[in-house]
Amino acid sequence: MRDKNAETMQKYHNDFLREVEANVEEGDWVHMCMQCGVCAGSCPLGDAWEHSPQKIFMMIRAGKREEVLTSDSMWMCTSCYNCIVRCPRELPITHIMHGLANYAHRLGIAPKMNPTRRFAKLFWNNIVKTGRVNELKLSISLYFMDGFTNGVKTSLEMTGMGLGMLKTGRLDAMGLLRSHGIKDKSGLHKALKKAREIEDARKGLS
Amino acid sequence: MSDEKKTAAYICKGCGLGDRLDCTELTTIAEKEGKAEIVREHEFLCNADGVAMIQKDIDEGANRIIINACSRRAKTEAFNFENVAMTRANLREGVIWSQPDTDDARETTQEMAADYVRMACAEIKFMSIPEENPEHGSNKRLLVVGGGISGMTSAIEAARAGYEVILVEKTGTLGGMAAQLYKRVPDHEDYADPQDTGVPEMIAEIGADGLITVKLDSTITRTSGAPGQFSVDITKESGVTETENVGAIIQASGFTNYDANNLPHLGYGKSPDVVDQAGLEALARAADGGAIKRPSDGKEVTSVAFIQCAGQRSSKKGELSYCSGHCCNTSIKQAMYFKDANPDVDATIIYTDLRTPGNGEDFYRSAQKKRVIFTKGEVSEVTTSGDELEVKFNDLILNEDTAMNADLVVLATGQVPNSGVNIEAATPVSVDEVEAAAEADESRINTEVDTGTVQEVSVLNLTYRQGKDLPHLRHGFSDSHFICFPYETRRTGIYTTGPVRRPMDIAQAKEDATGAALKAIQAIENSSLGRAAHPRSGDLSYPDFRKENCTQCKRCTVECPFGAIDETEDGYPLFNESRCRRCGTCMGACPVRIISFANYSVDTVGAQLKAVDMPDEFDEKPRMLVLACENDAYPAIDMAGMNGKRYSPYVRIVPVRCLGSVNTIWISDAMNSGYDMVMLMGCKHGDDYQCHFVKGSELANIRMSKIGDTLQTLNLEPERVVDYEVAITDIDRIPQLINDAAEIIENIGMNPFKGF
Numbered sequence: 021m022r023d024k025n026a027e028t029m030q031k032y033h034n035d036f037l038r039e040v041e042a043n044v045e046e047g048d049w050v051h052m053c054m055q056c057g058v059c060a061g062s063c064p065l066g067d068a069w070e071h072s073p074q075k076i077f078m079m080i081r082a083g084k085r086e087e088v089l090t091s092d093s094m095w096m097c098t099s100c101y102n103c104i105v106r107c108p109r110e111l112p113i114t115h116i117m118h119g120l121a122n123y124a125h126r127l128g129i130a131p132k133m134n135p136t137r138r139f140a141k142l143f144w145n146n147i148v149k150t151g152r153v154n155e156l157k158l159s160i161s162l163y164f165m166d167g168f169t170n171g172v173k174t175s176l177e178m179t180g181m182g183l184g185m186l187k188t189g190r191l192d193a194m195g196l197l198r199s200h201g202i203k204d205k206s207g208l209h210k211a212l213k214k215a216r217e218i219e220d221a222r223k224g225l226s
Numbered sequence: 227m228s229d230e231k232k233t234a235a236y237i238c239k240g241c242g243l244g245d246r247l248d249c250t251e252l253t254t255i256a257e258k259e260g261k262a263e264i265v266r267e268h269e270f271l272c273n274a275d276g277v278a279m280i281q282k283d284i285d286e287g288a289n290r291i292i293i294n295a296c297s298r299r300a301k302t303e304a305f306n307f308e309n310v311a312m313t314r315a316n317l318r319e320g321v322i323w324s325q326p327d328t329d330d331a332r333e334t335t336q337e338m339a340a341d342y343v344r345m346a347c348a349e350i351k352f353m354s355i356p357e358e359n360p361e362h363g364s365n366k367r368l369l370v371v372g373g374g375i376s377g378m379t380s381a382i383e384a385a386r387a388g389y390e391v392i393l394v395e396k397t398g399t400l401g402g403m404a405a406q407l408y409k410r411v412p413d414h415e416d417y418a419d420p421q422d423t424g425v426p427e428m429i430a431e432i433g434a435d436g437l438i439t440v441k442l443d444s445t446i447t448r449t450s451g452a453p454g455q456f457s458v459d460i461t462k463e464s465g466v467t468e469t470e471n472v473g474a475i476i477q478a479s480g481f482t483n484y485d486a487n488n489l490p491h492l493g494y495g496k497s498p499d500v501v502d503q504a505g506l507e508a509l510a511r512a513a514d515g516g517a518i519k520r521p522s523d524g525k526e527v528t529s530v531a532f533i534q535c536a537g538q539r540s541s542k543k544g545e546l547s548y549c550s551g552h553c554c555n556t557s558i559k560q561a562m563y564f565k566d567a568n569p570d571v572d573a574t575i576i577y578t579d580l581r582t583p584g585n586g587e588d589f590y591r592s593a594q595k596k597r598v599i600f601t602k603g604e605v606s607e608v609t610t611s612g613d614e615l616e617v618k619f620n621d622l623i624l625n626e627d628t629a630m631n632a633d634l635v636v637l638a639t640g641q642v643p644n645s646g647v648n649i650e651a652a653t654p655v656s657v658d659e660v661e662a663a664a665e666a667d668e669s670r671i672n673t674e675v676d677t678g679t680v681q682e683v684s685v686l687n688l689t690y691r692q693g694k695d696l697p698h699l700r701h702g703f704s705d706s707h708f709i710c711f712p713y714e715t716r717r718t719g720i721y722t723t724g725p726v727r728r729p730m731d732i733a734q735a736k737e738d739a740t741g742a743a744l745k746a747i748q749a750i751e752n753s754s755l756g757r758a759a760h761p762r763s764g765d766l767s768y769p770d771f772r773k774e775n776c777t778q779c780k781r782c783t784v785e786c787p788f789g790a791i792d793e794t795e796d797g798y799p800l801f802n803e804s805r806c807r808r809c810g811t812c813m814g815a816c817p818v819r820i821i822s823f824a825n826y827s828v829d830t831v832g833a834q835l836k837a838v839d840m841p842d843e844f845d846e847k848p849r850m851l852v853l854a855c856e857n858d859a860y861p862a863i864d865m866a867g868m869n870g871k872r873y874s875p876y877v878r879i880v881p882v883r884c885l886g887s888v889n890t891i892w893i894s895d896a897m898n899s900g901y902d903m904v905m906l907m908g909c910k911h912g913d914d915y916q917c918h919f920v921k922g923s924e925l926a927n928i929r930m931s932k933i934g935d936t937l938q939t940l941n942l943e944p945e946r947v948v949d950y951e952v953a954i955t956d957i958d959r960i961p962q963l964i965n966d967a968a969e970i971i972e973n974i975g976m977n978p979f980k981g982f
């Protein structure tokens with residue numbers, strides 16, 4: 021694999037834009053942004069993150085590879101779809117945000133301690149195991165993500181909700197012991213492996 | 227038609243006039259005080275029967291007609307009689323619709339109506355029947371000066387309408403600036419790619435058109451005459467001069483590219499790889515669809531940066547303060563030259579505001595699809611480092627100072643109009659102004675001279691007393707009210723079109739040039755009938771002056787906004803009636819009051835204001851006189867009435883052609899007659915003037931500023947004469963101004979001259 025992380029980008033030339041177009045889901049749309057700022061003004065998390073979609077897109081054109089890919093902004097996207105609905109140029113902003121996050125993650129330069137990134141990892145590992153989400157295991161691993169003490173504290177805080185979910189059948193009390201997986205687990209794993217191969221080949225990753 | 231005056235007055239009782247007014251009294255007034263030979267009342271004067279009744283009287287010899295009914299602006303088709311002088315007393319909009327229908331108000335409402343009847347009867351005594359100007363010419367040929375897109379379009383359009391055209395171009399080929407382009411911004415669906423300029427096709431069409439005569443390598447060395455009868459010297463480079471007669475002139479002298487040498491901080495002149503947009507067109511034409519090479523070493527350009535608004539929209543001295551309107555689209559087009567030849571070339575457009583009028587939005591989107599990079603930024607400097615250029619700028623989205631490298635930098639500089647010499651830099655616009663400036667020891671004149679854009683060479687070489695070229699408005703663009711009366715300049719029968727009027731692109735210039743051709747045709751046709759061109763289109767009256775009383779003060783010749791008056795060798799004004807717009811500004815200017823029109827004069831208005839029945843000081847009924855511009859102020863007052871706005875019954879309103887026609891004698895007459903206040907209502911003046919005669923309201927304002935001193939010497943309060951700028955939309959404000967005047971009078975007291 022070429023070390024893309026070490027490549028230097030020419031400012032305001034097309035270098036990084038081309039990389040994004042080739043490797044990021046819906047990245048092909050970035051050049052259509054007209055910098056109107058409607059997305060930035062529409063995002064409910066606008067204050068919470070450092071770079072609005074508008075800025076992220078401008079940074080891509082400005083060749084700020086490092087800053088974009090290590091940004092935690094796209095990890096903060098809640099997929100509310102406000103921006104997509106309003107963008108006058110009809111960019112699939114939400115998808116680009118997730119695409120960028122995924123690309124940064126695959127390159128290994130996404131912010132390590134970003135909680136959404138960590139949750140996404142837990143979720144993925146949980147679901148691919150059996151093909152179905154095990155809610156109990158997922159919640160517990162989430163609560164204990166930041167260590168044992170924190171985990172106990174969070175678990176206690178969440179007891180009420182947990183009981184409620186049990187009562188309504190949303191949580192399997194025996195979840196730690198058994199999992200309702202899908203029938204053809206190995207088939208799923210094979211399919212996922214193949215999909216990753218195809219994607220990696222396309223993105224030039226190994 | 228006999229010369230004998232026979233006056234007929236008609237009083238309409240329709241539209242509620244009969245109920246609200248004592249028409250019998252009005253009839254008596256018209257008969258006894260107005261001395262009208264015929265006075266008739268009618269139930270609905272504007273209906274077929276009423277009109278037939280009037281026509282019958284006219285057929286039997288009545289030639290001075292007074293319609294006492296609705297406003298002169300209403301029912302103009304019904305009350306349209308040939309070969310008579312006519313006036314109209316505004317009893318409907320001006321009286322019953324502006325006054326409350328109450329018992330209390332009945333008396334003052336009737337007084338108003340009675341006065342308007344008196345005024346109309348007084349006015350008609352001084353009116354005669356306008357006849358066509360005997361000096362008119364009927365040449366229907368059109369001269370187009372300038373063979374660029376605008377000039378070629380005007381010529382083609384006029385020829386298509388059946389008019390003969392002489393097209394004069396100073397260079398050896400037609401096509402102008404557009405011929406220098408590799409391609410143009412698209413003008414048709416899907417607005418995605420640069421397209422051919424279309425110049426060769428236009429040149430071919432002109433060549434094949436038998437109505438168009440082209441004169442290349444030629445300039446205009448003398449223009450004299452008037453609409454319908456211009457005489458023009460066309461001189462070839464070789465020095466040979468021919469004289470041609472034409473009916474109207476279109477000046478399409480275009481623009482010059484702003485001199486980028488004024489922008490050394492952007493690298494122009496320091497590196498051959500910094501070019502302006504015109505420079506890039508030359509490179510693109512050389513490449514002809516292949517890779518564009520940079521001038522310094524012939525290397526194929528791999529990255530290019532466009533800097534928008536270079537030397538434009540700037541407050542720096544020597545730079546243009548305006549937006550040239552085309553350059554954003556032009557840079558987008560030029561960026562496509564690179565992208566279309568090789569998509570791997572990096573093309574970056576650095577802008578502060580991307581302005582893509584027309585269908586430019588689609589074009590912009592298309593450039594984005596082609597991966598042109600757009601970045602919102604302000605460029606501070608372009609420097610050379612090795613064989614690369616560095617563009618330093620502030621990225622306005624990312625809010626940081628940054629820089630990029632490029633092989634080639636293109637500056638989007640603007641258009642400077644080729645509008646000829648700025649005649650107002652040398653000539654004052656008003657005699658009073660010169661005096662006022664001398665007194666105040668500060669010059670109010672020539673404040674608008676934009677030294678960056680003044681040109682030395684005259685385009686038309688007019689023999690007009692007021693100067694060789696068309697007056698400029700701002701930034702050297704020729705004065706042509708771009709909203710109300712586009713193309714019309716302050717020289718009747720001469721029209722400007724294209725970038726000499728305002729900055730524009732090819733698509734706009736074509737549309738503009740078509741409009742100008744139509745305007746020129748309108749002028750040609752009007753003048754061949756001896757009538758006025760716009761805005762009093764069709765008016766037959768024209769200024770007449772009594773030479774024997776002229777003091778040669780030169781006020782009329784200097785102040786005519788349209789340069790219609792030249793000077794004879796022995797110093798008298800020489801009226802060119804066909805150039806005249808009939809504003810009456812000369813009439814307002816003349817200190818000895820010897821300029822008049824058949825149906826409009828110092829006497830027609832003077833008689834009206836003196837005809838009102840002036841209550842004495844102890845009646846507690848003040849009188850305000852409003853002299854209202856008939857273009858905007860008077861219609862606004864009518865509309866106030868139509869909308870049921872109430873105003874003081876103590877006001878008497880007289881329409882005037884333009885505030886410029888207000889002679890100060892009317893003010894002193896009004897004061898002597900006992901009016902407590904005189905209000906002038908006219909259009910906005912100044913740079914963004916709305917005056918239909920350009921300078922009229924401004925000149926009135928200057929004259930009124932002098933009246934203040936006169937009033938003071940008479941021991942009258944200067945508040946008694948006020949000058950308001952009003953707009954046609956001021957239908958709430960004008961009644962308020964009138965009512966406020968009643969209050970002012972309460973404060974300063976009645977005019978002490980009442981009853982003298």
Ligand code: SF4
Nearest residue numbers: 534535549551553554
């Ligand atoms: S048209 Fe564009 S480049 Fe030209 S002055 Fe306006 S904004 Fe600037």
Ligand code: SF4
Nearest residue numbers: 549550551552581583
């Ligand atoms: S509409 Fe014309 S004048 Fe107005 S900003 Fe746009 S380009 Fe400039």
Ligand code: SF4
Nearest residue numbers: 786806807809810812
């Ligand atoms: S009426 Fe107006 S346009 Fe005509 S000569 Fe007088 S000032 Fe000039």
Ligand code: SF4
Nearest residue numbers: 776777779780782816
């Ligand atoms: S303003 Fe009157 S007095 Fe003066 S030059 Fe003109 S016509 Fe003669």
